[in-house]
Amino acid sequence: MEKDMEQVMKKAEVLIEALPYIQKFNRKIIVVKYGGSAMSNEELQKNVIKDVTLLKLVGFKPIIVHGGGKEISRWVGKVGKEAKFVNGLRVTDEETMEIAEMVLNKVNKSLVTMVEELGVKAVGVSGKDGGLLQVEKKYSDGQDIGYVGEITGVNPDILFDMLEKDYLPIIAPIGLDKDYHTYNINADDAACAIAKAVHAEKLAFLTDIEGLYKDINDKSTFISRLTASEAEGLIHDGYIGGGMLPKLNNCTSAIRNGVNRVHILDGRLAHCLLLEIFTNQGIGTAIVSDEEEK
Numbered sequence: 001m002e003k004d005m006e007q008v009m010k011k012a013e014v015l016i017e018a019l020p021y022i023q024k025f026n027r028k029i030i031v032v033k034y035g036g037s038a039m040s041n042e043e044l045q046k047n048v049i050k051d052v053t054l055l056k057l058v059g060f061k062p063i064i065v066h067g068g069g070k071e072i073s074r075w076v077g078k079v080g081k082e083a084k085f086v087n088g089l090r091v092t093d094e095e096t097m098e099i100a101e102m103v104l105n106k107v108n109k110s111l112v113t114m115v116e117e118l119g120v121k122a123v124g125v126s127g128k129d130g131g132l133l134q135v136e137k138k139y140s141d142g143q144d145i146g147y148v149g150e151i152t153g154v155n156p157d158i159l160f161d162m163l164e165k166d167y168l169p170i171i172a173p174i175g176l177d178k179d180y181h182t183y184n185i186n187a188d189d190a191a192c193a194i195a196k197a198v199h200a201e202k203l204a205f206l207t208d209i210e211g212l213y214k215d216i217n218d219k220s221t222f223i224s225r226l227t228a229s230e231a232e233g234l235i236h237d238g239y240i241g242g243g244m245l246p247k248l249n250n251c252t253s254a255i256r257n258g259v260n261r262v263h264i265l266d267g268r269l270a271h272c273l274l275l276e277i278f279t280n281q282g283i284g285t286a287i288v289s290d291e292e293e294k
């Protein structure tokens with residue numbers, strides 16, 4: 001009995017800890033980049049969608065930007081093509097672009113369905129809709145990698161319209177160039193550009209790692225919180241390698257361009273978004289502006 005009471009009080013404490021954040025982030029835009037392993041099975045998908053839906057229902061304004069990742073490679077494989085990557089970027093010929101767009105639109109609508117099932121109104125669009133994401137062809141170290149787009153402009157009007165009408169926007173990272181050709185866009189880049197364009201309060205990346213480490217081989221060097229300047233220092237001093245580098249560049253660039261906080265979270269961990277946003281300690285890495293730290 002004693003024990004039960006303790007547990008019940010703990011639950012109350014959790015809710016009370018959330019209170020200042022519910023107040024602080026009320027009506028604030030939170031962009032969530034959803035990709036990687038967090039998409040790999042239905043249970044993880046449902047958890048992520050539940051978290052985002054909860055954010056919406058407590059009065060935040062979440063926007064989901066999603067990838068297609070493994071699904072795209074799977075469908076490319078199904079038609080007998082081999083998925084090719086150059087410097088981590090998918091080489092996208094016309095046929096691959098067609099498949100990528102079909103898969104991303106399918107993923108998009110399945111996310112919409114999951115949100116709707118939880119009683120929240122969602123609208124799924126791609127960056128083609130309403131001129132949301134404008135791109136030009138991207139080259140990787142001078143190499144032609146096909147229909148991979150670099151974002152040159154964002155028109156967030158359609159997002160503001162949806163948010164105003166209380167819809168939860170869900171965005172597939174596809175854009176058009178000035179000749180109206182379709183391009184695939186890296187979902188991290190799309191999330192970052194959108195967060196900047198809407199002046200998001202937060203940008204949260206669901207990734208396949210716990211967060212940032214100073215030394216990836218030493219778990220005791222986990223960084224729970226750092227400023228944009230400190231993050232740039234780590235990049236400059238060569239601490240950040242591989243796939244993390246473009247991600248962290250996106251994080252600091254978001255903060256330098258008006259996003260208040262960026263969170264790197266472990267999408268494999270159920271409810272990482274809630275654990276980060278509604279607790280003092282968080283669970284991943286929070287990157288804050290230099291001003292906030294002062």
Ligand SMILES: NC(=[NH2+])NCCC[C@H](N)C(=O)O
Pocket residue numbers: 021224225261276277278279280281282283284285286
């Ligand atoms: N990784 C961290 N240190 N996170 C702190 C999170 C604090 C607060 N819940 C927020 O969302 O802003």
